Amino acid sequence: MNEKKKKGAARIKQFIPLYFMLIPGFTYLFINNYIPMAGIVVAFKKYNVNDGLFFSPWNGLDNFQYLFGTQDAALIIRNTLLYNVVFIIVNNVVGIMLAIFISDVLNQRLKKLYQSSILLPFLISIVVVSYIVFALLSQENGMMNNTILPLFGKEPIKWYNDPTWWPLILVITNCWKGVGYGTLIYIAAIAGIDLSFYEAAELDGASKWQQITKITLPCLIPSIITLLIMNVGRIFASDFGLFYQVPQNSGSLFSVTQTIDTYVYRALTAAGGIGRSSAAGVFQSVVGFTLVMLSNWIVRKVSAENAIF
Amino acid sequence: MIMSKGRKAYQVVINIIMIFVTLCMILPLLLLFMSSITEESTLIVNGYSFFPEKFSLGAYAYIMQNSATIFRAYGITIVVTVVGTSLSLILASLTAFPLSLKNLPGRSVLSFVVFFTMLFSGGLVPSYIMWTTVFNVRNTIFAYIFPNFLLGAFNIILLRTFFTTSIPVDIYEAAEIDGATYPLIYWKIVLPLGKPILVTIGLFTGLTYWNDWTNGLYYINKSDMLSIQALLNRMIQDIQALLANSTANSGALLQIPQVSIRMAIAFVAILPILIVYPFLQKYFASGIMLGAVKG
Numbered sequence: 001m002n003e004k005k006k007k008g009a010a011r012i013k014q015f016i017p018l019y020f021m022l023i024p025g026f027t028y029l030f031i032n033n034y035i036p037m038a039g040i041v042v043a044f045k046k047y048n049v050n051d052g053l054f055f056s057p058w059n060g061l062d063n064f065q066y067l068f069g070t071q072d073a074a075l076i077i078r079n080t081l082l083y084n085v086v087f088i089i090v091n092n093v094v095g096i097m098l099a100i101f102i103s104d105v106l107n108q109r110l111k112k113l114y115q116s117s118i119l120l121p122f123l124i125s126i127v128v129v130s131y132i133v134f135a136l137l138s139q140e141n142g143m144m145n146n147t148i149l150p151l152f153g154k155e156p157i158k159w160y161n162d163p164t165w166w167p168l169i170l171v172i173t174n175c176w177k178g179v180g181y182g183t184l185i186y187i188a189a190i191a192g193i194d195l196s197f198y199e200a201a202e203l204d205g206a207s208k209w210q211q212i213t214k215i216t217l218p219c220l221i222p223s224i225i226t227l228l229i230m231n232v233g234r235i236f237a238s239d240f241g242l243f244y245q246v247p248q249n250s251g252s253l254f255s256v257t258q259t260i261d262t263y264v265y266r267a268l269t270a271a272g273g274i275g276r277s278s279a280a281g282v283f284q285s286v287v288g289f290t291l292v293m294l295s296n297w298i299v300r301k302v303s304a305e306n307a308i309f
Numbered sequence: 310m311i312m313s314k315g316r317k318a319y320q321v322v323i324n325i326i327m328i329f330v331t332l333c334m335i336l337p338l339l340l341l342f343m344s345s346i347t348e349e350s351t352l353i354v355n356g357y358s359f360f361p362e363k364f365s366l367g368a369y370a371y372i373m374q375n376s377a378t379i380f381r382a383y384g385i386t387i388v389v390t391v392v393g394t395s396l397s398l399i400l401a402s403l404t405a406f407p408l409s410l411k412n413l414p415g416r417s418v419l420s421f422v423v424f425f426t427m428l429f430s431g432g433l434v435p436s437y438i439m440w441t442t443v444f445n446v447r448n449t450i451f452a453y454i455f456p457n458f459l460l461g462a463f464n465i466i467l468l469r470t471f472f473t474t475s476i477p478v479d480i481y482e483a484a485e486i487d488g489a490t491y492p493l494i495y496w497k498i499v500l501p502l503g504k505p506i507l508v509t510i511g512l513f514t515g516l517t518y519w520n521d522w523t524n525g526l527y528y529i530n531k532s533d534m535l536s537i538q539a540l541l542n543r544m545i546q547d548i549q550a551l552l553a554n555s556t557a558n559s560g561a562l563l564q565i566p567q568v569s570i571r572m573a574i575a576f577v578a579i580l581p582i583l584i585v586y587p588f589l590q591k592y593f594a595s596g597i598m599l600g601a602v603k604g
Contacts, residue, residue, distance in 0.1 A: 039435025
């Protein structure tokens, strides 16, 4: 009896160093993640610096009423959702196409070159991307206005003042920067397909197109679903850099570039905007959380092994 | 191997498409570089272009000679990247190792505490208020390192999975019999065996720190504390950011090759990535796979 107790105590004792190892990481998560989670109460308060995050006076749903009373709310929700839907479709379609092409390239050197170059934009900061876009679109010095448009006899366009083209510009920029990620994942998925499928198809005289539609695409469906659902879970979050940095914070483009994330930042830095900023942020967090849970629940129903948790 | 006509044609077509795509990926970066070595007056007349009439290294000469701001910004970025990445790896592995041991009491609750940070976030406003009022990080180097990026649940989970699946339990048992304590096991066994994944995660963390401009935007307003990305962000609207603390007069502003220098600094900012990428490509690719496998 005594012996057993001693053993139990020794067992716990042996784990103590492990708990000590956890302290730094958990302290950081507590500060960086959990305190701000509790801090969402600020959305229900009339924040002032003196009373701080937790002691400012409550004002109920005033911040939310204010936010949804403006036209901004509908605009930022529409922009965030629409852009994400288009991004998901474009990046996945292009990614799958490129992955099929790259996988079929026989010359190993070229194949490697294609693979490396397609990932390169993924590694570049969005600020630098915005400089490249600026080199193309700058009113006075941009390549579009100085070289390309005159070539077709077109008048220069004031790109940063004219919202017309921005949905297209943002979709192209996002695809250029991000498509390499999905492509690499799809290349790996294609590499995992049993080669004998293709050999049998070849013997039966199947064309390349038939092989793609009848073998490759069906085999990719699990990866496609996983990536799709991961993206759907994040559909309420937007890439702050893309929407803030690439249009260079230009006010005349807000109708097509303002998303929830840019709104939260701009309202936060505007005088007296902290209420609506935090309301928009909380709205985003709560809907985002619901979507992640929902999409994961769906994956678990569809294919349990792909569920994130 | 003999290829049929149809297959040969297919190879030609996909290679043409892929060469076009490759050019689309690389040419914008080339445009950035060409713009940075174009003579200033040529730029003003003809705009940015792949084939400048007149070349000049004026922008780079300006960087080398005149701008302490740029050097300091570069230095800040290097320090932040090195310190941030090292700290991040230490924290992540220290947290992941105990959680990888199946017999640790409380393991699942602790793992959930880590995991939950991926599901829900307080958002920008509360964390901005906290970092600026409680921790006073504004205009310090800590503003670049601590908020947001130092330790992510995702990295902890990747490491934990790696430790559980690829370090055999026998090794731990043998070590315990030899009287090794857990900290010793962590140091002598887990870290060396986890090296490949630590390199991959470290690479991505380093990339995040190197490329981050948001912490600079939120927390820095003193021009001598700007990192290279924060400086670029400031410069795109206000070239005077370059003159920083100096007693900026219009004379100094006139000397700046304004149009080309933006591109020169942007190019200098991505240069390290372009240099290391060919050598570390394998790790970047495997990092993306890791991310895809586990959520």
